[in-house]
Amino acid sequence: MLRRIILKTVAAVTIAASTGLAASAQTAGPVNYIIPFGPGGESDISARLQQPFFKDKFGQDMVVSYQPGGGGAVGWASLNGLNGDGQTIMGINLPHIIIKPAQKDVGFKTEDLNAFYMFHYTPDAIVVTADSPYQTLQDLIDDAKANPGQVTMSGSGKASANHLAQIKFDKMAEIKTTYVPFKGTGAAVAALLGNQVKAEWGYTTVGAKQGEAVRLLAVAMDERHPLFPDVPTFKELGFDMVGGAYRGLALPSSASEETTKKWSDIAAEINKDPEFRQKMIDGGFALLDIDAEGMSDFMAERTEEYLKDAREAGLIK
Amino acid sequence: MDLGNFLSALTPLNIVLALLGVAAGTVIGSIPGLTATMAVAVLVPITFSMEPASALILLGAIYTGAIYGGAYAAILLNTPGTPSAIATTFDGYPMAKRGDGDLAVAIACFASVFGGLIGALALLFLAPPLSQVALAFGPIEYFWLSVFGLSLIASLSKGNLLKGLAGGAFGMILSTVGVAEISADIRLTFGSQTLIAGFGVVGALIGLYCIPVLIDLVAVPDRHLKMENDVRSVRIREAAQITLKSKFNLLRSSVIGTLVGILPGAGGSVAGLVAYSEAKRNAREDQKFGEGEADGIIATESSNNATVGGGFIPTLVLGIPGTPPDAVILGALLVQGVRTGPTLFQSGGSIVYTFIYGLLIATILMLPVGLLIGRYAYKSIVAIPKAILVPAVGFMTIIGTFAIRNSISDVIIMICLGVFGWIVGRFGFAASPIVLGLILGPIAEQGFVQSWTIGAATNNLAGVFFGRPISQAIVAFTLLTLLYPAFSTWKQRRKTAKAGAN
Numbered sequence: 123m124l125r126r127i128i129l130k131t132v133a134a135v136t137i138a139a140s141t142g143l144a145a146s147a148q149t150a151g152p153v154n155y156i157i158p159f160g161p162g163g164e165s166d167i168s169a170r171l172q173q174p175f176f177k178d179k180f181g182q183d184m185v186v187s188y189q190p191g192g193g194g195a196v197g198w199a200s201l202n203g204l205n206g207d208g209q210t211i212m213g214i215n216l217p218h219i220i221i222k223p224a225q226k227d228v229g230f231k232t233e234d235l236n237a238f239y240m241f242h243y244t245p246d247a248i249v250v251t252a253d254s255p256y257q258t259l260q261d262l263i264d265d266a267k268a269n270p271g272q273v274t275m276s277g278s279g280k281a282s283a284n285h286l287a288q289i290k291f292d293k294m295a296e297i298k299t300t301y302v303p304f305k306g307t308g309a310a311v312a313a314l315l316g317n318q319v320k321a322e323w324g325y326t327t328v329g330a331k332q333g334e335a336v337r338l339l340a341v342a343m344d345e346r347h348p349l350f351p352d353v354p355t356f357k358e359l360g361f362d363m364v365g366g367a368y369r370g371l372a373l374p375s376s377a378s379e380e381t382t383k384k385w386s387d388i389a390a391e392i393n394k395d396p397e398f399r400q401k402m403i404d405g406g407f408a409l410l411d412i413d414a415e416g417m418s419d420f421m422a423e424r425t426e427e428y429l430k431d432a433r434e435a436g437l438i439k
Numbered sequence: 440m441d442l443g444n445f446l447s448a449l450t451p452l453n454i455v456l457a458l459l460g461v462a463a464g465t466v467i468g469s470i471p472g473l474t475a476t477m478a479v480a481v482l483v484p485i486t487f488s489m490e491p492a493s494a495l496i497l498l499g500a501i502y503t504g505a506i507y508g509g510a511y512a513a514i515l516l517n518t519p520g521t522p523s524a525i526a527t528t529f530d531g532y533p534m535a536k537r538g539d540g541d542l543a544v545a546i547a548c549f550a551s552v553f554g555g556l557i558g559a560l561a562l563l564f565l566a567p568p569l570s571q572v573a574l575a576f577g578p579i580e581y582f583w584l585s586v587f588g589l590s591l592i593a594s595l596s597k598g599n600l601l602k603g604l605a606g607g608a609f610g611m612i613l614s615t616v617g618v619a620e621i622s623a624d625i626r627l628t629f630g631s632q633t634l635i636a637g638f639g640v641v642g643a644l645i646g647l648y649c650i651p652v653l654i655d656l657v658a659v660p661d662r663h664l665k666m667e668n669d670v671r672s673v674r675i676r677e678a679a680q681i682t683l684k685s686k687f688n689l690l691r692s693s694v695i696g697t698l699v700g701i702l703p704g705a706g707g708s709v710a711g712l713v714a715y716s717e718a719k720r721n722a723r724e725d726q727k728f729g730e731g732e733a734d735g736i737i738a739t740e741s742s743n744n745a746t747v748g749g750g751f752i753p754t755l756v757l758g759i760p761g762t763p764p765d766a767v768i769l770g771a772l773l774v775q776g777v778r779t780g781p782t783l784f785q786s787g788g789s790i791v792y793t794f795i796y797g798l799l800i801a802t803i804l805m806l807p808v809g810l811l812i813g814r815y816a817y818k819s820i821v822a823i824p825k826a827i828l829v830p831a832v833g834f835m836t837i838i839g840t841f842a843i844r845n846s847i848s849d850v851i852i853m854i855c856l857g858v859f860g861w862i863v864g865r866f867g868f869a870a871s872p873i874v875l876g877l878i879l880g881p882i883a884e885q886g887f888v889q890s891w892t893i894g895a896a897t898n899n900l901a902g903v904f905f906g907r908p909i910s911q912a913i914v915a916f917t918l919l920t921l922l923y924p925a926f927s928t929w930k931q932r933r934k935t936a937k938a939g940a941n
Binding site for chain 2: 160161162163166167170171173174177183184185186187188189190191192193195196197199200222225226227228229271272274279280281282300301302303304305308309311312313315316317318319331332333335401405
């Protein structure tokens with residue numbers, strides 16, 4: 123019986139995974155899309171948003187699976203051992219893939235990853251609760267100046283986008299705040315809503331998800347986010363901060379140039395879809411189009427900036 | 440919350456989906472390594488082409504079925520099918536050993552259904568106010584909660600506290616291996632790539648619980664479980680009587696499960712352990728927890744199924760997933776265009792209510808489905824010859840461990856831990872304290888680091904650690920759990936001394 127159960131389950135899983143195997147358009151069979159994190163985070167949600175559009179446009183299923191561990195390192199270290207036939211892709215995240223290998227040997231190097239598209243970023247934002255005394259960014263700065271170190275700010279992880287943003291902003295505004303790292307954005311937001319901390323270093327996506335429960339003080343974008351027309355950018359307030367956590371896609375390094383080009387086009391095509399764009403914007407994301415060709419310039423520029431920030435902050439030697 | 444939503448949950452399609460979901464979930468949950476998160480994640484794309492409410496009902500049914508299914512392997516093989524079923528092994532396996540496996544499986548089913556209903560009802564009627572529990576729990580409360588969980592080691596390691604504590608400490612050290620969750624440091628890997636992902640809980644569970652059982656199965660000539668020769672009538676009625684007799688235990692454990700489920704940092708394993716510990720502390724004198732006491736199963740199984748409804752509370756009200764499967768479902772909801780948050784409940788949110796009714800229906804359907812599958816599972820595990828059982832289960836442990844994240848490192852770690860567990864088991868070190876340390880270590884560590892950071896920043900360390908009412912209550916419960924055994928022995932001794940004096 124037990125064996126029968128196993129067999130049945132295996133069969134069920136296989137069927138579930140291969141439904142819609144029939145037609146083969148751009149790719150041969152369902153595509154395995156590995157997220158090197160657990161479910162529910164920004165990487166997962168943006169992948170889930172891509173999923174139906176991929177199926178619509180290319181007739182194939184996109185199976186999202188999770189391979190968490192080591193803050194993404196486990197997945198990225200395994201990527202180049204996978205088949206490069208274009209049936210397996212993996213999500214990649216900045217600054218993670220730049221900072222982690224620079225800190226220690228984590229089994230992969232930044233340049234080992236065959237990144238072919240960056241499709242969005244979640245702009246950094248300072249989030250406070252709706253009933254917070256901080257009405258504006260200046261209120262927070264004033265409090266931090268009057269009480270150095272006493273303004274506690276939650277964020278996701280250390281040496282992460284949130285943490286780098288906190289370090290950078292503290293320096294620009296000449297203030298000292300205390301960064302409290304949490305496991306993922308969800309936990310960091312829970313700490314904010316529960317008044318365990320005074321503010322959160324999060325993303326525009328937090329504002330989209332929490333709606334009226336929170337207030338964004340500023341966002342790190344060139345222009346205001348369409349979802350938050352009343353929230354100023356850091357730039358408007360005199361702080362040259364644009365950026366956040368960037369997310370993209372990578373293939374195993376054994377993938378041919380042709381496959382890489384094909385995938386770069388697929389990602390671009392999904393990103394062009396007006397309905398997809400709207401869904402991403404509603405979710406608080408900011409779209410980005412860095413294709414395979416522009417990737418090396420983009421990566422070089424980001425690497426230089428991240429490493430400089432991290433070095434100054436003492437996160438890497 | 441009107442009749443219309445209830446009726447739209449009651450469509451034939453939704454009922455079929457709930458039935459299929461519960462059955463599939465039960466089977467998946469019973470296989471160590473195949474978790475509820477995985478099952479739900481694989482099925483999310485299928486739900487894109489469905490009505491949002493139907494999709495949610497299917498996912499919720501799989502989830503609740505999987506949490507119950509975890510009890511089978513716990514009872515019949517001493518291996519928790521899901522981390523939520525850890526405490527089910529404590530009494531479930533001893534019951535199966537003495538030939539009461541069928542009874543244990545049926546009791547687990549009744550308790551799971553009851554707990555599931557309490558959790559779902561709390562979700563239906565009390566979600567917005569209860570979601571505040573998730574916010575009231577700050578880092579320090581998580582720290583004390585994990586200390587409370589660790590105090591369970593004292594009562595788990597009968598007569599050998601030192602070995603239990605050593606096991607717990609070892610588990611906590613194991614939990615620090617690899618890339619640290621929040622500080623991103625890489626610790627104790629000794630340069631090895633195999634260890635960089637650390638010791639995963641599910642892999643460790645399989646290794647520490649299942650491998651020793653397999654080795655023992657091969658090492659001793661007896662049958663796996665005691666087989667009754669006489670054909671017995673189904674023991675459903677007996678199970679129902681036993682379960683219902685423990686009304687208070689059922690209710691207490693379900694409430695604990697619901698509340699712990701609401702906490703995003705805890706989950707089914709912690710709920711089961713806390714409920715077990717409370718049931719044990721409130722035991723009558725004739726009850727022997729750890730030796731096949733039905734109340735142990737009732738406590739664990741009702742509380743872990745209550746976490747399903749409880750976990751949906753912060754997921755739907757705050758947009759903060761209570762458990763990993765909730766996180767997957769939250770993603771599916773977002774794709775469907777459903778925005779979570781307080782307004783979801785206030786503005787009628789008919790989809791939410793249809794879903795909650797669907798979850799209730801699925802939970803009720805779990806009773807017949809669970810009893811039926813449970814009976815077959817029991818019969819086949821008992822009847823199957825060892826020559827087939829051992830290789831089949833051995834194969835399963837490897838596949839299951841690999842499937843967690845397609846990592847061969849996890850398999851190596853699982854087997855090494857298993858052999859290690861068997862060896863130290865010969866010297867009286869049990870698996871459970873190690874697993875407790877492994878699960879609770881990171882919660883304790885994160886809570887401590889965050890509390891310390893906040894306390895140091897605001898120059899209020901003592902206030903942060905000891906000044907908050909919820910944490911004070913948890914500390915009090917911890918002390919009670921730790922001191923109670925000593926107190927009762929002392930009382931016992933005084934009684935006999937008095938009797939002797941007379």
